[in-house]
Amino acid sequence: MALEKKPRVMSGMRPTGGLHLGHLVGVLTQWRDYCESAEAYFEIADLHAYTTGFENPQAIRDARNEMVAVWLAAGVDPEKATIFLQSAVPEISELHVLLSMVTPVSWLERVPTYKGQIEALGAEIATYGFLGYPLLQLCDIAVVRGERVPVGRDQVAHLEFAREVVRRFNHLYGEGDDVLVEPQPTLSEFPEVPGTDGRKMSKSYDNAILIADDEATTTQRIRTMFTDPQKLRKGDPGRPEICPVFALWKLVPQAALERIAAECRSGALGCVADKAAFAEALNAYLAPVRERYRLFRSDPGEVERIIAEGTARTRMVAGEVLADVKRAMKLL
Numbered sequence: 001m002a003l004e005k006k007p008r009v010m011s012g013m014r015p016t017g018g019l020h021l022g023h024l025v026g027v028l029t030q031w032r033d034y035c036e037s038a039e040a041y042f043e044i045a046d047l048h049a050y051t052t053g054f055e056n057p058q059a060i061r062d063a064r065n066e067m068v069a070v071w072l073a074a075g076v077d078p079e080k081a082t083i084f085l086q087s088a089v090p091e092i093s094e095l096h097v098l099l100s101m102v103t104p105v106s107w108l109e110r111v112p113t114y115k116g117q118i119e120a121l122g123a124e125i126a127t128y129g130f131l132g133y134p135l136l137q138l139c140d141i142a143v144v145r146g147e148r149v150p151v152g153r154d155q156v157a158h159l160e161f162a163r164e165v166v167r168r169f170n171h172l173y174g175e176g177d178d179v180l181v182e183p184q185p186t187l188s189e190f191p192e193v194p195g196t197d198g199r200k201m202s203k204s205y206d207n208a209i210l211i212a213d214d215e216a217t218t219t220q221r222i223r224t225m226f227t228d229p230q231k232l233r234k235g236d237p238g239r240p241e242i243c244p245v246f247a248l249w250k251l252v253p254q255a256a257l258e259r260i261a262a263e264c265r266s267g268a269l270g271c272v273a274d275k276a277a278f279a280e281a282l283n284a285y286l287a288p289v290r291e292r293y294r295l296f297r298s299d300p301g302e303v304e305r306i307i308a309e310g311t312a313r314t315r316m317v318a319g320e321v322l323a324d325v326k327r328a329m330k331l332l
């Protein structure tokens with residue numbers, strides 16, 4: 001029987017700390033599954049974190065192991081996938097300089113996150129490095145020959161830009177062959193996870209349920225959640241379709257969604273009781289993840305060993321890709 005070649009999957013996350021339920025169900029369960037179905041590379045994008053967080057390097061450093069502990073707790077298997085540290089793969093930075101020679105500044109300025117983030121965070125972040133953010137992202141992917149890139153919708157424009165640069169590079173230097181692969185985004189099927197106030201769950205909105213939180217904190221957070229504003233007391237009919245608590249219930253495997261929705265609509269179920277039941281169900285669902293998280297947090301040496309091993313493996317592939325690129329550019 002012929003062995004089917006697994007696709008090369010690559011993705012990354014900036015180490016900014018505070019991974020939450022949204023990361024777990026929206027991203028990390030997918031990453032866990034890719035450990036089986038793909039040849040997967042997952043990157044700690046610490047250089048990318050400096051594009052907006054350069055004033056606080058210690059926070060980036062502290063977030064590194066914490067973030068990887070959550071990945072591992074979520075089931076990302078370091079025996080099957082390769083976890084690596086961006087800044088420790090110098091081939092990425094070298095590739096960035098080389099590809100910058102053929103990347104028009106206008107293409108970078110046109111990427112919507114560029115102007116959007118400057119509007120949101122202020123002109124101080126408009127550094128040369130920040131402008132190059134999507135190019136650096138392409139280098140992360142290209143250096144391991146990533147074909148599929150699981151990302152959120154907000155990253156699709158970066159991948160479009162990346163494919164344009166790859167096409168230009170291959171056209172200029174490929175001599176009929178593709179030196180670099182055009183990476184394709186794979187969108188997660190999960191809808192946006194709402195936070196406790198109904199907006200998108202995000203640590204910066206202070207509305208998140210963190211993996212690192214304990215059960216009491218989670219229960220307290222859920223107690224303060226927004227619900228249907230027209231349902232003031234038990235007995236009032238509620239609208240589960242607009243209730244953030246109900247949206248989060250959908251993330252809990254085997255939750256009795258139909259019964260909860262019916263009892264909310266009829267008024268038989270009040271918000272206080274619903275939140276208490278939800279807090280219990282969510283804490284039970286998160287318990288094994290949190291337990292593994294605590295184990296990895298208590299063993300930073302093990303996390304660092306996993307990162308170092310994955311980084312060494314990545315550098316072997318990266319060296320070959322970089323050599324191909326340099327050969328194509330007549331530098332070797």
Ligand code: TRP
Nearest residue numbers: 010011012013014045048137140
């Ligand atoms: N830009 C991505 C984000 O903010 C993080 C990232 C960095 C990434 N390098 C990557 C994602 C390479 C996919 C592939 O979510």
